Amino acid sequence: MATLQLSALEKRYPNGFTALHGIDLAVEDGELVVIVGPSGCGKSTLLRTLAGLESITAGELAINARRVNDLEPAERDIAMVFQNYALYPHMSVYDNMAYGLKNRGVAKADIRRRVNATAELLDLGALLDRRPRQLSGGQRQRVAMGRAIVREPQVFLFDEPLSNLDAKLRVQMRLEIRRLQKRLGVTAVYVTHDQTEAMTLADRLVVMNAGRVEQCGTPMALYDRPATRFVAGFIGSPAMNFLPVTVRGERLELPDGGELDLATGLDDGAELTLGVRPEHLTTLPDGAAMPASAVALDTRVELIEPLGADTLAYTRLAGLDEPVVARLDGEHAVAEGQTLRLVLTGERLHLFDAEGQRLAERRCAVDVVS
Amino acid sequence: MTHFQRYRVTPWLLMAPQLIIVGVFFFWPSLQAVEQAFYVEDAFGLSRQFAGLANFAAVLHEPDYYQALGTTVVFSLSVALGAMAIALLLAVQADRVIKGANAYKTLLIWPYAVAPAVAGVLWMFLFDPTLGLVSAGLESLGIDWNHNLDGDQALLLVILASVWKQMSYNFVFFLAGLQTIPRSLLEAAAIDGAGPWRRFWTVTFPLLSPTSFFLLVMNGVYACFETFATIDTVTGGGPAGATTTLVYKVYEDGFIGQDLGSSAAQSVLLMILVGLLTLIQFRFVERRVQY
Amino acid sequence: MRYQRPGLDIASHLLLAVGCGLFFLPVWLAFAASTHSMSELSGHVAPLWVGDTGLANYARLIEDPVNSLGTNVLKLLANSLVMALGIAVGKIAISLLAAYAIVFFRFPLRRLCFWLIFITLMLPVEVRIVPTYQVAADLHLLDSYPGLILPLIASATATFLLRQFYLTIPPELVEAARIDGAGPWRFLRDILLPLSKTNIAALFVIMFLYGWNQYLWPLLVTTDADYMTVVVSLKRLLTTGDSPVPWQDVTATAMLAMGPPVLVILLMQRYFVKGLVDSEK
Numbered sequence: 054m055a056t057l058q059l060s061a062l063e064k065r066y067p068n069g070f071t072a073l074h075g076i077d078l079a080v081e082d083g084e085l086v087v088i089v090g091p092s093g094c095g096k097s098t099l100l101r102t103l104a105g106l107e108s109i110t111a112g113e114l115a116i117n118a119r120r121v122n123d124l125e126p127a128e129r130d131i132a133m134v135f136q137n138y139a140l141y142p143h144m145s146v147y148d149n150m151a152y153g154l155k156n157r158g159v160a161k162a163d164i165r166r167r168v169n170a171t172a173e174l175l176d177l178g179a180l181l182d183r184r185p186r187q188l189s190g191g192q193r194q195r196v197a198m199g200r201a202i203v204r205e206p207q208v209f210l211f212d213e214p215l216s217n218l219d220a221k222l223r224v225q226m227r228l229e230i231r232r233l234q235k236r237l238g239v240t241a242v243y244v245t246h247d248q249t250e251a252m253t254l255a256d257r258l259v260v261m262n263a264g265r266v267e268q269c270g271t272p273m274a275l276y277d278r279p280a281t282r283f284v285a286g287f288i289g290s291p292a293m294n295f296l297p298v299t300v301r302g303e304r305l306e307l308p309d310g311g312e313l314d315l316a317t318g319l320d321d322g323a324e325l326t327l328g329v330r331p332e333h334l335t336t337l338p339d340g341a342a343m344p345a346s347a348v349a350l351d352t353r354v355e356l357i358e359p360l361g362a363d364t365l366a367y368t369r370l371a372g373l374d375e376p377v378v379a380r381l382d383g384e385h386a387v388a389e390g391q392t393l394r395l396v397l398t399g400e401r402l403h404l405f406d407a408e409g410q411r412l413a414e415r416r417c418a419v420d421v422v423s
Numbered sequence: 424m425t426h427f428q429r430y431r432v433t434p435w436l437l438m439a440p441q442l443i444i445v446g447v448f449f450f451w452p453s454l455q456a457v458e459q460a461f462y463v464e465d466a467f468g469l470s471r472q473f474a475g476l477a478n479f480a481a482v483l484h485e486p487d488y489y490q491a492l493g494t495t496v497v498f499s500l501s502v503a504l505g506a507m508a509i510a511l512l513l514a515v516q517a518d519r520v521i522k523g524a525n526a527y528k529t530l531l532i533w534p535y536a537v538a539p540a541v542a543g544v545l546w547m548f549l550f551d552p553t554l555g556l557v558s559a560g561l562e563s564l565g566i567d568w569n570h571n572l573d574g575d576q577a578l579l580l581v582i583l584a585s586v587w588k589q590m591s592y593n594f595v596f597f598l599a600g601l602q603t604i605p606r607s608l609l610e611a612a613a614i615d616g617a618g619p620w621r622r623f624w625t626v627t628f629p630l631l632s633p634t635s636f637f638l639l640v641m642n643g644v645y646a647c648f649e650t651f652a653t654i655d656t657v658t659g660g661g662p663a664g665a666t667t668t669l670v671y672k673v674y675e676d677g678f679i680g681q682d683l684g685s686s687a688a689q690s691v692l693l694m695i696l697v698g699l700l701t702l703i704q705f706r707f708v709e710r711r712v713q714y
Numbered sequence: 715m716r717y718q719r720p721g722l723d724i725a726s727h728l729l730l731a732v733g734c735g736l737f738f739l740p741v742w743l744a745f746a747a748s749t750h751s752m753s754e755l756s757g758h759v760a761p762l763w764v765g766d767t768g769l770a771n772y773a774r775l776i777e778d779p780v781n782s783l784g785t786n787v788l789k790l791l792a793n794s795l796v797m798a799l800g801i802a803v804g805k806i807a808i809s810l811l812a813a814y815a816i817v818f819f820r821f822p823l824r825r826l827c828f829w830l831i832f833i834t835l836m837l838p839v840e841v842r843i844v845p846t847y848q849v850a851a852d853l854h855l856l857d858s859y860p861g862l863i864l865p866l867i868a869s870a871t872a873t874f875l876l877r878q879f880y881l882t883i884p885p886e887l888v889e890a891a892r893i894d895g896a897g898p899w900r901f902l903r904d905i906l907l908p909l910s911k912t913n914i915a916a917l918f919v920i921m922f923l924y925g926w927n928q929y930l931w932p933l934l935v936t937t938d939a940d941y942m943t944v945v946v947s948l949k950r951l952l953t954t955g956d957s958p959v960p961w962q963d964v965t966a967t968a969m970l971a972m973g974p975p976v977l978v979i980l981l982m983q984r985y986f987v988k989g990l991v992d993s994e995k
Contacts, residue, residue: 106889108428125429127895139886143908152904153894200890426820426888427898437815438827440808441873447853448868449834452845459845513733516726523727529983530734536975538927538945544952544968545740548747548760554961556743559759587737592990599991619722648840652929656949670840677844678934686844693841701835 055117055207055240062112072098074264085241089251090261100244132201133210138193140185147181150203171203191222209241260284282409285328294377298327308372314346328403334379334395350395459687478688495668503642505586510593518601535591543656546584574665577658585650600634748966771966784939794943800863801925809872817880831870857938872917879913916989919982926975944971
C-alpha cells in the first residue's frame with residue numbers, strides 16, 4: 054500500500070553524462086506504471102534510482118510521502134525482479150525466497166509460513182528444494198517473482214523481467230504478472246522496451262526518451278493522442294506512418310502533390326509532419342465514391358506480409374523515401390507490384406510541428422472534426 | 424552501479440591485511456635493495472658510504488657475473504624448451520587416445536607436487552658416481568660421469584632434474600589447450616586430406632601458440648628462480664661456478680660473501696630483467712587482462 | 715567421424731606408458747634405496763627392488779633425532795605442515811578480502827591499491843632475498859612460524875585469480891542481495907564465499923604445494939632445528955663432509971617430504987588443474 058512521488062529527479066554520472074533530466078512522476082497506490090522507451094533512454098536508470106541501486110544527483114524521491122533519497126535499497130521496502138532473475142545459484146528455491154526475510158530478522162516460523170504461502174500462490178510448492186540451475190526459464194522467473202512477493206514490499210520494481218523468456222511463455226507470464234499485481238494490490242513500476250508488453254500491462258504508461266519523460270497517460274490515451282512524434286512512432290505496431298506536409302492556406306500539401314482539406318491556422322509554407330497509423334489507412338471499395346474532404350494516396354505495393362487476420366502492405370508513395378504501411382483486412386487480395394489507392398480521411402490524423410510536438414487542438418481542426 | 428558505494432571504511436579494512444603484508448615484506452625490502460645498491464658497507468656493517476653506481480660498475484666488470492648470466496640463459500632455455508617439448512609430445516598423445524587421457528593425466532601430473540629440492544635429490548641419486556643407476560650405465564658405455572668434478576655434467580644434471588619436475592606443469596596446460604581445440608576443425612582438415620602429421624603442424628600447433636608463449640615465459644621465470652633449491656641441493660653452484668645462476672649469485676654474494684652492496688646491485692639488475700620479461704608477458708596477454 | 719588410425723593409437727599408448735614409467739623411475743629407485751641399510755647400499759649400484767629394512771629406516775627417522783639435524787623427521791614434517799597451511803590459509807584469507815574490496819567497492823586510490831598489489835606478481839621473493847631477510851631480522855621474526863609464513867604471503871597470485879573470478883559474478887546478484895538487506899559483510903559470507911568454494915579449493919592446492927616446497931626462505935630464516943622444514947633438511951643430510959652420504963636416510967626423508975604434496979595433488983587433482991589453468995587467464 055504505497056504511493057511513489059518523483060520530483061525533478063536527476064541523475065548525473067561522475068563522467069558528466071546525464072542519464073535523467075528532471076523526472077516528475079506520481080504513482081498511485083496499487084497502480085501498475087510501465088516505463089517504456091528505446092534502449093539508452095534512461096528507463097533502467099530510473100528504475101535503479103527508485104530501487105536505491107543508483108544514487109540520486111538532484112530532486113526528490115518519496116515513498117508514502119517519506120523522502121527516501123539516501124536510504125539503502127533494503128531500507129526502502131521495495132522488491133525487484135531482475136531481467137536475468139539474479140537468483141542465488143548456491144541456494145535452494147526456499148532459501149532464495151527466505152534470504153531477505155532472514156536478513157530482516159523475521160522469525161523462523163513466520164518465514165516458513167510466508168515462503169510456503171507464496172510458493173502456493175506461484176505453484177512452486179514442489180520445487181522448493183531445487184537449485185536455480187535445475188529449473189526451467191519460466192520456473193526461475195516465478196522464483197524471482199516469489200522472492201519479491203514474499204517480502205510483502207511497498208513497491209514492486211520489474212526490470213524487463215520477461216525478456217529472457219520465449220514468446221509463448223512471455224505472453225503467459227505477462228498475464229500472470231498482471232493477475233498477481235491486481236490480486237495483491239501492490240504498487241508496481243515495470244520497465245520494458247517492448248511496447249506490446251507495455252500496452253497490455255500498464256494502468257498508466259510512461260514513455261521515455263533521452264532521459265526525459267515524453268508522455269504519461271493510459272495506454273489508449275497515448276495511442277489516441279500521442280503528445281510528440283516520438284511517442285507516436287513508439288506506441289503502436291507497426292509504427293505510425295509519417296508524411297512531410299506543407300501548409301497551403303486551409304489545406305495541406307502531401308509529398309505526392311495531393312492536397313488535404315485541413316485548416317491549421319498556420320502561415321502558408323509551414324512544414325509539418327502528418328502521422329497516420331497503418332490501421333487507419335483504408336482502401337476504397339470498387340465503385341465507391343471518395344468521401345468529402347478525403348484524399349487518395351496512389352501507391353505501389355512493394356511487399357506484403359500476410360498475418361492471417363490482417364495483411365500488411367508496404368507501399369511506395371511518390372515523393373516519399375519511407376514506405377507507407379497499411380494494415381488491410383486479411384481477406385483483401387493484394388499482390389506485390391500492383392497499384393493501391395489508399396484513402397486518407399480527415400479523421401484520426403496526427404499533426405506534429407518541426408520540433409515534433411503535437412499541434413494544439415485550437416490550431417488543428419483535425420481533432421475537432423473527429 | 425553494482426558496487427557497495429556508501430561504505431568508506433569497509434574497503435580499507437578489507438584491503439588492510441594485504442596492503443600491510445605487501446608493504447612490509449615486498450615494498451620495504453625492495454626499496455631497501457634499491458637503496459643498498461648505491462652504498463658500500465664496511466665488513467662489520469658498522470658504517471656505510473654512498474657509492475653511486477660503483478656497485479653496479481663492479482658487478483658489470485666482474486667476469487663471474489657474465490658467467491652466471493650465460494649459465495642462466497643456457498639453463499633457462501634448456502629447461503623451458505626441454506620441458507615443453509616432452510610435455511607437448513605426451514599431451515598430444517593423451518589428447519589423441521581419448522580413452523584413458525585422464526588416467527595418463529593423473530600419472531603425469533604428480534611431479535609438479537615434488538619440491539625442487541627433492542627433485543634434485545632424486546636425480547642426484549640416479550646419477551651418483553658410485554651408486555647411480557644411470558651413471559653406471561654411462562660407465563659401461565665408456566662415459567665417465569662425475570658431476571662433482573665436471574661442470575657441464577653438473578649443469579646437465581640440474582637441467583634434467585628441473586625438466587623432470589617442470590614437465591607436468593606444461594603437460595596440464597598443453598592438454599587443456601588441446602582439449603579446447605574444436606574437433607570440427609581437425610575433422611575439416613581431415614576432410615581436406617591432411618594426415619595426422621600435417622594436421623598437427625598446420626592446425627593444432629598454430630592454435631597452441633598462445634599457450635606455448637605463456638609457458639615459455641613461465642618456464643623461464645621458474646628456471647630463473649625456483650630452481651635455486653635444485654641447484655643448492657645438487658651442486659651448490661659448483662663445480663667452479665658452473666651451475667651458478669644469477670639468483671644463486673645474489674644469494675652467494677649476499678649471504679656467504681657478505682658483500683651486501685654487490686648483492687643488492689645484482690638484485691636490482693635482476694628486478695629490471697624480470698620486470699622486462701613480465702612486461703613482455705603482460706603486453707602479450709593484455710587483451711585478456713582487463714583491469 | 716572416425717579419422718584416427720588404430721596403429722597410431724597403439725603407438726600413442728606406448729609412448730605415454732614409457733613416459734609415465736620414465737617419470738616414475740627416479741622415485742622408484744629412491745624408494746627402493748630407502749628400504750635398504752647403509753651397508754647394503756655402500757659400494758654397489760643402487761638396488762632395483764625393495765630391501766627389508768624399510769620399516770625400520772622410516773620408524774627410526776620419524777622417532778629418533780637425526781644427528782646432523784638435531785631433531786627427528788616428524789618434527790620437520792610438522793613444521794612443513796604448519797608452514798604450508800599457514801601460507802595457504804593466510805594467502806587465501808588476505809587475498810579474498812583484498813580482491814573483494816577491489817571488485818565490489820569504489821573508493822579513492824583503488825587503482826593505486828590495485829597496482830601496488832599486482833606489481834608483486836613481477837618479483838618473486840628470491841630476487842629481494844637479502845633485504846627481506848634483514849626486514850625479518852629487524853622484526854624479530856627469525857626462527858619463528860610467522861617468519862616462515864608472512865614474507866611468502868606477500869604476493870598477488872591469489873588476489874589476481876580471485877579477482878578474475880569475482881568479475882564473472884553477475885552484478886545483479888549483488889543488487890539482489892542489497893535489496894534483500896545484505897550489507898558487505900553479509901554478502902561476503904552468504905553469497906560470495908559459497909560461490910567461491912571451487913576457486914578457494916583450487917587456490918588451496920596450489921598454495922599448499924607452494925608453501926610445502928619452499929626452500930630458500932626457510933633455509934635462511936631458520937637456524938633452529940625446531941623450525942626447520944623437511945625440504946630444507948635434505949641438504950643438511952647430504953652435507954657430510956668426508957664421510958659417505960647416508961643415502962637410505964636421504965631417500966627416506968625425500969619420500970616423506972614428497973608424500974603429503976603428492977597426496978594433495980592426487981586427491982584434489984580436479985581443483986588443481988582448474989586453479990592452474992585459470993591462473994593463466
